Amino acid sequence: MDIKLKVESLKLKGFIVFYFVLCTLSVQAQELLNYPLDTVNGEEVYRYDVEKSIGLYRIGVNFNVSQDDILRLNPQLHEHGVRYGETLLIPTKRKAVIESAPVVVSTTVKETVVPVDTAVRKTNEQFIQAVAAMMSQLQKDSVQAAPVEVAHRDTVELALMLPFESQQTKRSGNADRIMDFYQGALLALHDLQSSRYFYRLRVYDTERSERRVNALCDSTELDNVKGILGLVYPIQIERMAAWCAAHEVPLLLPFSDDPEMTKKPYVLQFNSTDQQEADSLCRWIAARAETTHCVAVDVRESDMTEPMRTLRKHMQAQAIPTTTMALRDLLNDSVAYALDTAKENLIILHSDKFQHVRILLPHLAKIQAQGYRIRIVSQYSWMKEDISLPQVYASMFTSENSRENYEELWRTYFVSDHMSEAPRFDLLGYDLMQALVAWLRGEQEFVGLQSVIRWTQTDNAGWQNEAVKIIEK
8 A cells, every 4th residue: 555655656746847847848938939039140049138147057958958059159158258238149949941032121211102090000010101101291291392303402311220120019118219219210301301402211120130230231222321320239230330331331329338339430329338427427526526425325246237337436546535335224224424414415326227226215315304415326217207306417318409390390290299208219319310410411519409419539430429418406
């Protein structure tokens, strides 16, 4: 009897283990669907951004591949190992579908006008087609308003390359922002049309694929393009930057803040780098050294974001005195040792994500209520949050130009008022399209509706927007 019970017990344990393994594999398979797919040298791969506290062994287990396969596709790991945030190529163990010829997937603005209903957005593809039709109407209106026919004007071909997610049936929040950016760029072209120049826009959905950008660069599709706005992912930017350097075509990057991009000729990077913002803040602090006391809230090193780490390094390099406050003391409201009653206490938080610091703000407000003067180093994106504490931040969005004409134009072509967001991506698209055309005309400074842009050439031949301003609130 005991033997039978042991056998049944072993069977049950075996079934439980099998069921657990099956569920684990199912979960892993489901998770793998969330990683973007691409093809590299005919092999289908996942693009995986390395998470915190994970090593090569665990990555191999999670993807069910050997460490040798990962090292084969990522030889840089032999030199520096696995780094948090780095994008790795992981083999899928599936055969890639090899196309007979590269296909350029694009949504090119055409001259055909079709009825548009912006209230219905079933898929990105439909919405892109709708906005493309609006662009046709915008161009027709511009042609009618101009005293010279299009045939007698100089046509300037421009390209917009962004991940519209047109193949997805459900649009993400990022896709909505990209579409806002696109619409703002269209309105910029409407305002740029003149009796001398006719600006024509080619729009490409680059998604997250290196393959799409490679196909564009290998084709003759861009031969007449004079300027390119867009691209988001570094692996796409690398190839297009090389193409632009070979063809002497400017590439304006709207979202990148990578110092490496400043090494590439014909690349114009709009976003300020962490170093630029840190330098600006340090100059602001140094000018107020007699009245400002700097306090850093100490959290675990792994939680410190790169912008905050860069700021701390710049402050140390410039010998700016800083008192360190323990996080537990802030949460326990016992921080008197770190504060100065005679000066304004500039609180440096190690995170640039508002949801990570939200819990700290009531404690800082309580300190302020006790008579201490408090100001926090914050981010421009926090403007839409309800923060009663005084703030200071570095920003590129400092233009005070009137937007009345723009808002009227928006309502004319896109029916409803725009839902504001900080920063507004439609205004960013408008300003950067205008700035790209200004660059083609030889102008290195541009003041837009939301952004101030001042291009400066770096020692490495690339161009960087240096218009960073310190805002006090």
